[in-house]
Amino acid sequence: MAITLQHVRQRLSEPEVDYSAAAELGADALPHLAELATRSDTVLACKALYLASLIGGPRSTEIIADAAEHDDPIIRIAASAALRNLRQAERTR
Template identity: 85%
Template sequence: MAVTIQHVRQRLSGAEVDYEYAAELGDDALPHLAELATRADTVLACKALYLASLIGGPRSTEIIAAAADHEDPIIRIAASAALRNLRQAGRTR
């Protein structure tokens, strides 16, 4: 099954996200997470960054690093936390 942005949005919807379940989308979700992390919806962008940190790998690191320069300070903070999470878990592959 090809992962679509709708799949990613569905897994990130709701107040309490099951990130373990969402992370099962794997690397195929990363292009969509990159897009969501740049959108004006701060909450969704922050969720996308956290999910990217759980998936891990070089592409996740790129997504999170790019968000560190976002104009929204909340997204920059989320990027910082996600990068720390990525490093602590050894998910930089």
């Protein structure tokens, strides 16, 4: 099954996101999470960053590093918090 932006957005739109289940979307969700992390919906962007950090990998690191430079300070804080979920080797860009 192809992972779509709509599918990822639906998972993150739940009042209480099941991040363990959402992380099973895997790396195929990362392009969509990158897009959501740059949108004006701060809550959704923060959720996207957290999910990206749980999925992990080099692309997740890029998404979080880019968000650390976002204009919105809330998104920068979420990026900082998301870094804690990445393995040590993934924390350097």
